[in-house]
Structure formats: C-alpha cells, structure tokens
Amino acid sequence: MEKNYFNPKVELLSKEDLRALQLKRLKSILNRVYRRVPHYRKKFRQAGIRPSSLKSPDDIRYFPFTTKEDLFVDYPYGLLAEPLEKVVRLHTSSGTTGKPKAIFFSKRDILAQAELIARSLVMSGAKARDVLQNSMTYGLFTGALVMHYGAELLGMLVIPAGPGNTERQIELMQTFGTTCIHMTPSYALYVATIIREKGLKPGRDIHLKRAYLGAESYSEETRGKIEDMLGVKVYNCYGLSEMGGPGVGFECPARGGLHLWEDAFLVEVINPKTGERVLPGEVGELVLTTLNRNAMPLIRYRTKDLTTLVEEPCPCGRSHIKIARILGRSDDMFIVRGVNIFPQQIESVLMGIKGVAQNYQIILDGYDEMTVKVEVDREFFDGRIERLIKLRDEITDRLKQALQVRPKVELVESGTLPVSEGKAKRVIDNRIL
Amino acid sequence: MKLVEILSIFAENRPGKLEKITGLLAEEGINILGFSIASVKDFGVIKFLVDDVERAYQRFKERGFTVAKLPAFGIELVDKPGGLYEVVKKISKKGINIESALVYVAETRKRAFFVFEVEDPQNTWDNLKDEGFNFLDSSQLKA
Numbered sequence: 001m002e003k004n005y006f007n008p009k010v011e012l013l014s015k016e017d018l019r020a021l022q023l024k025r026l027k028s029i030l031n032r033v034y035r036r037v038p039h040y041r042k043k044f045r046q047a048g049i050r051p052s053s054l055k056s057p058d059d060i061r062y063f064p065f066t067t068k069e070d071l072f073v074d075y076p077y078g079l080l081a082e083p084l085e086k087v088v089r090l091h092t093s094s095g096t097t098g099k100p101k102a103i104f105f106s107k108r109d110i111l112a113q114a115e116l117i118a119r120s121l122v123m124s125g126a127k128a129r130d131v132l133q134n135s136m137t138y139g140l141f142t143g144a145l146v147m148h149y150g151a152e153l154l155g156m157l158v159i160p161a162g163p164g165n166t167e168r169q170i171e172l173m174q175t176f177g178t179t180c181i182h183m184t185p186s187y188a189l190y191v192a193t194i195i196r197e198k199g200l201k202p203g204r205d206i207h208l209k210r211a212y213l214g215a216e217s218y219s220e221e222t223r224g225k226i227e228d229m230l231g232v233k234v235y236n237c238y239g240l241s242e243m244g245g246p247g248v249g250f251e252c253p254a255r256g257g258l259h260l261w262e263d264a265f266l267v268e269v270i271n272p273k274t275g276e277r278v279l280p281g282e283v284g285e286l287v288l289t290t291l292n293r294n295a296m297p298l299i300r301y302r303t304k305d306l307t308t309l310v311e312e313p314c315p316c317g318r319s320h321i322k323i324a325r326i327l328g329r330s331d332d333m334f335i336v337r338g339v340n341i342f343p344q345q346i347e348s349v350l351m352g353i354k355g356v357a358q359n360y361q362i363i364l365d366g367y368d369e370m371t372v373k374v375e376v377d378r379e380f381f382d383g384r385i386e387r388l389i390k391l392r393d394e395i396t397d398r399l400k401q402a403l404q405v406r407p408k409v410e411l412v413e414s415g416t417l418p419v420s421e422g423k424a425k426r427v428i429d430n431r432i433l
Numbered sequence: 434m435k436l437v438e439i440l441s442i443f444a445e446n447r448p449g450k451l452e453k454i455t456g457l458l459a460e461e462g463i464n465i466l467g468f469s470i471a472s473v474k475d476f477g478v479i480k481f482l483v484d485d486v487e488r489a490y491q492r493f494k495e496r497g498f499t500v501a502k503l504p505a506f507g508i509e510l511v512d513k514p515g516g517l518y519e520v521v522k523k524i525s526k527k528g529i530n531i532e533s534a535l536v537y538v539a540e541t542r543k544r545a546f547f548v549f550e551v552e553d554p555q556n557t558w559d560n561l562k563d564e565g566f567n568f569l570d571s572s573q574l575k576a
Contacts, residue, residue, distance in 0.1 A: 376443060376499060383441030383501035384532070384550075385471045385478040392473075410475045412445050413499050 001253050003317060006122040006154065007115065010263050011318050018262055018319055022057045025291040026266060030054060030063070033297050036081045039073050040299065060266060060289060061277065065300045068101065071242070076102040082295045092140045093241040100140070103241050106295040110149060113244040116261050117150020120250035121180075123259070123316070124210055124235045128155030131176055135161045135169060135183040135191075136215065142245025143215055147182050150247060156180070163187060166194050173206045180210045182246075185218035185226065189358040192229035202231030212237050214246055217326045217344050221351030225358075238326060242301055243288055249323055257310035257322030264291055267321055268300070269309050272330055283308050285330055286323065304330045306342075334362075334427060336370045339405050343426045346372060349402045355380035355391045359417040365430040370407040372399065375414045434558045435568035436504045437548065439535075440481045440489050443499035446472060454479060457496065463489045466574060467537040467548060482507075482537050482548055484574050504554050506561070507537060507546040507569025520547055520566070527560040537569070 005011045013021065030051035033040040044050065047064045054060065071079065080087065088107050092100035105113070126132075132151045136143035138160060151158045161172055163183065169191060172178060181188070188211055200206060208230055213223075214237035223234045238249035238258050248265065249258035260267050266289035269278050278284035286303045306329070310322040328342035335341070343362060350356050350372075357375035364370055374395060376388065392409050400406040444450045451470075458465060458481070467482040483489050486502060493500040510516040524531065534549035546569045551557045562568075 378499045381441075381443050381499045381501050383439070383478070383480075383503040385473070386532070388443065388476065388478070389473060410445075411443075412476070413443060413497075415497055416445070 001315060002125055004122045004125060004127075006119040011119060011123075011320065013263070013319050015319050019057060021263055022266055022291060025263075026057055026060065026289065027051065027054060029289070029291060029293070029297050030299065032081050033299060037079055037297075039070065039078055043070075057266060060268070060300060063300055065275065065287065065302050066298050067302050068304075071101045072099065075099065077104075079296050079298075080104060081297055082106055087295050090140075091142045091145070091241050091245065093142075101241060103142070103244075104295045105244070108294045109244065109296075111153075112264065112292055112294075113146055113247055114149040114153040116244075116247035116264055117147055118154040119261065120237065120247055120259075121151060121154050121156070121212075123250060123252045123318075124212070124233075125253065126151075126154065126156060126180055126210065130179045130209075131157045131159065132180040132182060133159045133161050133169070133172055133176075133178040135163050135181060135187065138162050142239070142241045144182075146239075146245035146247060147212070166191055170195060170198070170200070170206070173208065174200075177207055179207060180212065181208060181232075182212040182214075184215045185213040185222055186216060186358075188213055188226050188230070188234075189222065192226055193358065196229060202229075206230075208232045210235060212246075214238060217328055217332075219344055219348035219351055220325070221348055225351060236325060238305075238323075240303055240305070242298060242303070243290065244293070248288070252314065252316040252318065254315045256314070257324050259314070259316075259318055259320045259322050260288075262320045265289065266291055267309070267323070269307065269323075272302075272304075272306075278308075280311055281308055283327060286326075306330055306333075332427070334364065334429065336364065336403075336405050337368050339403060341370075341403055341405070345402055346399065347426075349398050350374060350395065353391075353395060353398065356395070357414040359414075360426070361417050362427045363430065364428070368431065370405060371410060372407045373410045373412050373417060375417055376411050378414050434554065435506070435570050436554065437482065437507050437569055437571045437574065438486045439503045439505045439548070439550065440483055440486050440493070441501050441503050442479045442481075442493060443476070444479050445476050446474070451479065454493075454498075457492060458483065458489065461488065461492050463492075466539075467535040469533065469535040471533065480533065480535060482535060482574070486571075486574075503550055505548050505550045506554070506557060507548040508561075509567035509569070510536075510545045510547050512542060512545065517547060523564050523566075524549075524561065527557075529557050529560060539573075 034051045043064045086106045087104045089105040091103045134144050138144040211232045211234045227234050235251045237246050239246035249260045251258050268287040269284040270287050271278050272285040286305045286307050288301050289299050290297045306327040307323040328344050355377050357377045359375045361373040396409045464484040469480045471478050508520050532550045537546040537548050
C-alpha cells in the first residue's frame with residue numbers, strides 16, 4: 001500500500017498524544033462556548049455542569065447534546081462564538097422543510113476544513129498534478145466549495161463543473177484529462193451509464209483514477225458497480241454541513257471504514273434512544289464535537305447518522321479512528337409492519353442481482369404495504385415474459401430474506417424512475433396512518 | 434431452418450403504453466402482421482410480427498425501449514374446421530412445447546399462419562421439417 005501523508009505530524013500522532021491534544025482543545029472550546037454563546041451557557045447550567053468539570057475527553061458524556069433544534073434557537077446568529085466581523089462564509093444544509101440550518105465559517109475555519117480535505121485526498125493517493133472535476137452543487141451546499149478549497153490547498157487543478165449537464169461533464173473529462181471526480185454516487189452511476197452508452201472506454205477515452213463519492217449513503221455493491229463501469233477506485237467520503245461539510249470522514253486505501261480526523265472532532269457513538277454510549281461494535285448514532293471550530297463550535301452534535309466504530313489499528317498508519325460505512329440516517333429509516341428498514345439494505349440486495357438497472361424506488365402505501373419499483377437492465381431482456389417473472393420473483397425472495405418483510409416488486413423500464421442528478425428520492429411514503 | 438423473428442417489447446401496464454408503441458410503428462411505416470400481449474398484473478410483454486423487424490428493432494432501441502428479437506416458426510393453417518388442431522397435434526406429438534404464439538393472417542379467408550416460439554428451435558425444426566408443413570419465411574413478410 002502506497003503511504004502518503006499531507007500532515008504526517010498530526011496524522012501519525014500516537015493515540016496518547018492525540019488524546020492529550022483532544023483534551024486541550026476540548027477544554028478550550030467548552031470554555032469558549034460557555035463564555036460567548038448564551039444558549040450553551042444556559043444548556044450547561046440546566047445540566048448543572050461547568051467546563052471545568054471536564055478532566056478527560058471521556059467526561060464529555062456529562063455535557064448536554066446539541067440537536068438540530070438547538071440550531072434554530074436564537075436563529076440565525078445566536079450560536080456564533082465570534083463577532084460577525086470574523087465570520088466570512090455562510091453555508092446552509094439542504095433542509096427539506098422550513099428554514100435551512102445556517103452554518104458559519106471564519107477564515108481559520110475555512111482553512112482548517114480545507115486541510116482536512118487535503119489530508120483526505122492525499123490519503124487516497126491524489127497529488128498536486130491530479131485534475132479534480134468537482135460535480136457537486138456549488139452554492140449554499142457545502143459539498144462543492146469545501147472540497148474545492150481543500151483540493152486547491154493540495155495543489156490539484158480543480159474544474160468547478162457543478163452537477164448536471166452530463167454531456168458537458170463527459171466532454172470536460174475528455175478534454176482536460178480529469179483524473180478524479182467528486183459527485184454523488186447516484187450521479188456517478190448515471191454518468192457511468194451515459195459513458196457506456198456513448199461507447200467510450202475507461203482507460204482509452206477517459207482517464208479517471210479516483211472517484212470521491214458522498215452526500216448519499218450507498219452500498220458496497222454500488223461501489224463495485226461504479227468501479228467496474230468507470231475503471232476507478234471509489235473512495236467513500238462522509239460529511240455534514242454542521243461539521244463543516246465534506247472531509248469529516250474519508251476512506252484510506254486500506255478501506256474497512258472511514259477515518260475521522262480526531263484532532264478536529266471528538267467522536268462518540270450513542271444509542272439514539274437512551275443517549276448512552278453503545279458497546280464497541282454496536283450500531284448507534286454518531287455524535288461529534290468540533291475541536292477547533294472557531295465561528296460556530298458545536299458540542300456533542302447529534303448527526304442522526306448510524307454507524308459503528310472500528311477500533312482496530314489501520315494498516316495505513318493513521319491513529320485516527322475509523323467509522324463503518326454509514327448505515328443510513330436515523331431519519332431515512334422507515335418501519336414496515338414493525339420492522340426497521342434502511343433504503344441501503346434494499347439497494348444492497350438489488351445491486352447484487354443480475355438484470356437490475358441502477359434506479360429503484362420504495363413506495364409505502366395503503367396499510368403498511370411496501371412496493372419496490374425496480375428498473376430492468378435493457379440488455380437483460382430477451383423478449384420472454386418468463387424471464388421477467390423469474391427476475392421479479394428472485395428480487396421478491398431476496399428482499400424478503402434480507403428484510404423479513406415481503407415487498408411487492410414491480411419491474412419498470414430502465415430510465416423511467418426519477419434520476420438522480422443530485423440526491424435521488426428513494427422512499428415515497430403515502431401510508432394512511 | 435425457416436424462421437421468422439418476432440419483435441418483443443417490455444411494457445409496464447400504464448395507460449397509453451400500447452398507443453405509444455403502435456404510434457411509433459405507424460410513424461415508421463412498419464406494418465403489423467400479427468401481435469400478442471402477455472401480462473402479469475403490473476407489467477407485460479407485447480410481441481409483434483412486422484414486415485421489417487430489423488428496422489423496427491433499431492427504432493425502438495434508439496427511443497430507449499427495452500426490446501428484443503425472438504426466433505419463431507410460422508406454419509400455414511388450412512382454412513377449415515380443425516385446421517389449427519391438425520397442426521398443434523403434430524407439434525405436441527413430437528414433445529415440443531409452445532411457449533408463446535400469435536396468428537398471422539396473410540390473406541383473409543385464404544392464408545393464415547400459426548406463429549409460435551419454442552425453447553429449442555433447432556430441435557423443433559429437425560422434428561417438424563418433414564411433416565409436410567408450409568413454413569413461413571421472413572422474406573414472405575416484406576410487402
């Protein structure tokens with residue numbers, strides 16, 4: 001395995017030194033929010049705790065959580081720990097209803113997050129001579145701009161392509177010899193399909209080496225499919241606006257999880273119901289505390305993302321802890337006939353079945369009925385209805401096995417389900433409850 | 434082997450689907466000689482015997498349809514009671530299973546063909562070629 005580091009001093013810190021650094025930063029940030037952010041002061045007082053009570057990073061467990069709702073108290077500037085003149089950028093999260101979450105960055109925050117990205121890119125093997133086509137949405141969304149700054153810090157040539165206009169995306173790749181792409185997994189599948197339909201060959205017509213895919217969770221099977229179709233290595237990247245966008249968690253070539261930069265974040269995994277830490281290896285909600293955020297520090301922020309901690313030392317040499325691929329948002333989870341289901345479980349089954357094209361949709365309606373619409377691969381169709389019926393039955397059985405709930409499976413033509421230049425809407429809930 | 438090819442299109446059961454498909458054939462001036470529809474609740478397969486299967490196949494493919502070509506045999510029927518029975522009797526005697534079928538009426542009240550698909554065309558041909566049937570040939574389909 002090739003070993004490259006952007007900031008070896010921090011990336012290779014011993015566990016003890018990392019803990020010491022965390023403690024120092026944690027004390028400082030708790031003090032800052034206590035002194036400067038009225039809402040935190042109030043919360044700490046209500047919990048009967050002071051920053052000075054913290055003696056080790058582990059003591060963070062006695063401090064109250066920050067939830068999405070807290071971000072709307074004293075909205076929009078109330079959580080700032082710096083005066084407005086120190087704040088240089090606003091990002092918002094893609095709120096589905098109501099006001100968007102507002103996240104603020106100081107100059108130092110922008111640079112610090114860019115460094116996390118630069119570390120992550122170097123970790124994947126990227127170099128200054130690489131060409132990154134950045135096909136996330138530029139604008140209020142953190143995805144594109146934060147990646148952009150990080151890639152520039154590393155010295156890559158960045159093509160600020162933005163999403164959509166697939167024809168142009170492919171032209172850019174060909175003209176400028178793009179080696180790395182950053183986009184959502186569903187869009188990557190779409191782009192890969194168009195590249196194939198155009199008869200273009202990876203390695204001959206396009207020269208991609210790495211794909212950084214994030215902003216949606218996706219399965220190992222989907223990763224494999226994209227790697228085959230584009231001839232790339234796919235690196236899973238994880239982030240959320242509240243934690244500064246992408247660059248929070250990133251895969252190294254050893255895979256087996258995503259490194260979380262522990263000099264920047266204090267990591268906990270809790271039982272979403274009780275708020276207690278889960279046992280090692282147990283699935284729970286990821287809770288993060290920003291350790292060096294300037295403008296808008298967040299203490300014990302409930303990400304709603306479900307994962308497990310991977311504690312084993314990583315062959316890449318980095319001491320920073322890993323989390324498993326995100327299982328889903330606790331928000332994405334839906335319950336059918338009493339069973340908890342994540343869209344990713346369904347995707348994982350579908351992508352492993354020959355004859356299934358890339359898109360699917362889950363429709364919940366009536367009294368707890370689940371219908372899964374699946375696109376049929378055009379090449380799979382041989383003209384016989386028997387083959388389709390067999391495919392439908394196979395999908396139904398495999399889903400039943402994986403989910404413990406028998407869905408109704410409908411086969412639809414390839415290209416008829418809503419595609420995904422951005423975040424694909426996978427679940428439609430029309431249930432009468 | 435005297436074979437014809439059938440155009441087969443995957444279709445979701447949705448209002449207007451058949452209209453769209455037949456509309457495309459009309460637009461291209463492709464003549465439908467026979468057709469069949471097989472469906473399970475929410476999807477189905479529509480099959481056509483047409484005068485220019487290659488062009489039809491290409492056009493549907495270009496438009497993004499899920500489409501395939503299937504080999505089939507066409508056997509001429511005698512226009513009298515028991516005409517179809519006589520043909521099917523001989524086919525089943527040879528242990529050949531008819532997977533799907535349609536009828537092509539070449540001239541009303543004069544010439545009609547029973548067009549059917551089987552699992553193993555070669556074996557079917559070997560079994561039926563000396564049975565005295567008049568087999569339909571793809572060249573006969575062109576206007």
